[in-house]
Amino acid sequence: MNKLDIEEIVRKEIVDTVLKTQEFIVAGNWKMNKTKQEVKSFLKDIKDYDFGSKNTVIVTPPSPYLYLFEEELRYSSVLYGVQNVFPKESGAYTGEVSIDMAKDFGCKYAIVGHSERRSLFGECNEFASKKVRILLQNNITPILCIGENLEQRKQGDYKQFLVTQIVEGLARIGEEDIKKVIIAYEPIWAIGTGETASPDQVEELHVFLRSFLVERYGEHIGKDVPLLYGGSVKPANVKQLALAQSVSGFLIGGASLDAQSFIKINDILNGN
Numbered sequence: 001m002n003k004l005d006i007e008e009i010v011r012k013e014i015v016d017t018v019l020k021t022q023e024f025i026v027a028g029n030w031k032m033n034k035t036k037q038e039v040k041s042f043l044k045d046i047k048d049y050d051f052g053s054k055n056t057v058i059v060t061p062p063s064p065y066l067y068l069f070e071e072e073l074r075y076s077s078v079l080y081g082v083q084n085v086f087p088k089e090s091g092a093y094t095g096e097v098s099i100d101m102a103k104d105f106g107c108k109y110a111i112v113g114h115s116e117r118r119s120l121f122g123e124c125n126e127f128a129s130k131k132v133r134i135l136l137q138n139n140i141t142p143i144l145c146i147g148e149n150l151e152q153r154k155q156g157d158y159k160q161f162l163v164t165q166i167v168e169g170l171a172r173i174g175e176e177d178i179k180k181v182i183i184a185y186e187p188i189w190a191i192g193t194g195e196t197a198s199p200d201q202v203e204e205l206h207v208f209l210r211s212f213l214v215e216r217y218g219e220h221i222g223k224d225v226p227l228l229y230g231g232s233v234k235p236a237n238v239k240q241l242a243l244a245q246s247v248s249g250f251l252i253g254g255a256s257l258d259a260q261s262f263i264k265i266n267d268i269l270n271g272n
C-alpha cells in the first residue's frame with residue numbers, strides 16, 4: 001500500500017470517529033414556508049425516523065403550525081421551537097408570539113436575532129438581549145444568531161462586529177446562564193445564497209469565537225457554549241463543515257424544508 005492510500009485510510013477513520021462520537025446540534029429554520037399539508041407530510045416522514053440519541057435535533061416551524069408539532073412529536077426525540085418571540089409576558093403587541101404561548105406548545109428553543117429579523121424588522125442587539133433574558137428565565141434555550149454581511153467581511157473589521165453582537169446580545173446574563181445559550185454564526189452572505197463559507201473559513205471563525213468566549217467568560221463557561229454554523233448547509237457539504245474545529249452543529253434553512261434532505265444531514269452527522 002502506498003503512502004497516499006494509508007493517509008486516505010487514516011483520514012477516513014478520523015472522519016468516521018468524529019461523526020460517530022461528537023454530539024451535534026442540528027436545528028432547522030423553516031422561516032415563512034410550508035402549508036398545513038406540507039407540514040403534516042414532513043412530520044409523517046420524520047416522526048418515526050431513528051435520529052439516534054447522540055445529536056440534538058430541532059425544527060423551528062412557523063408558529064401557526066406548532067400545534068401539529070405538539071400533536072405529532074410527543075413521543076419523538078425531535079425537539080422544536082419558535083423562530084422568534086416577543087420579550088413581554090402578554091399585552092398589546094399585535095402580531096407577536098409570547099414565551100408562554102411557545103411554552104404552551106412544548107417549545108424548547110427559540111431563535112433570536114436572526115439576520116432576517118435584524119435587516120427586515122430592524123431588530124438590534126439590545127432587543128435580542130431582552131429576548132435572551134426572558135427565554136432563559138422561562139427555561140427555553142435561545143439560539144442567538146450573529147453574522148456579518150459581505151461588505152463588512154470585505155472591509156475586514158467584521159470580527160469586532162461579531163464580538164459586539166455576542167457581548168450586547170448576552171448583556172446582563174448571569175455567568176452560569178451564558179452556558180445555556182446557543183450561538184449560531186451565520187455569515188449573511190452565505191444565507192440562502194447557495195454560497196457556503198469554506199470549511200477553512202468556518203474553522204477560522206469558530207476558533208476565533210471560541211477563544212473570545214473563553215477569554216471573556218472564563219474557560220468553564222466559554223468552552224461549553226455551543227457554536228453552530230449556518231449558511232447554505234446541505235447534505236453535500238455538511239460532512240466537511242462538521243470536521244471544522246469548534247463547530248458544535250448547524251442552523252439550517254433551505255435544506256431543512258425537505259424531510260429527506262434533513263434526514264440525510266442527520267444521518268451524515270451520525271456517521272451513517
Ligand code: PEP
Pocket residue numbers: 029186190191192193194230231232233251252253254255
Ligand atoms: C438560516 O436562515 O438560518 C439559514 C442558514 O438559511 P440557509 O441554510 O437556507 O442558508
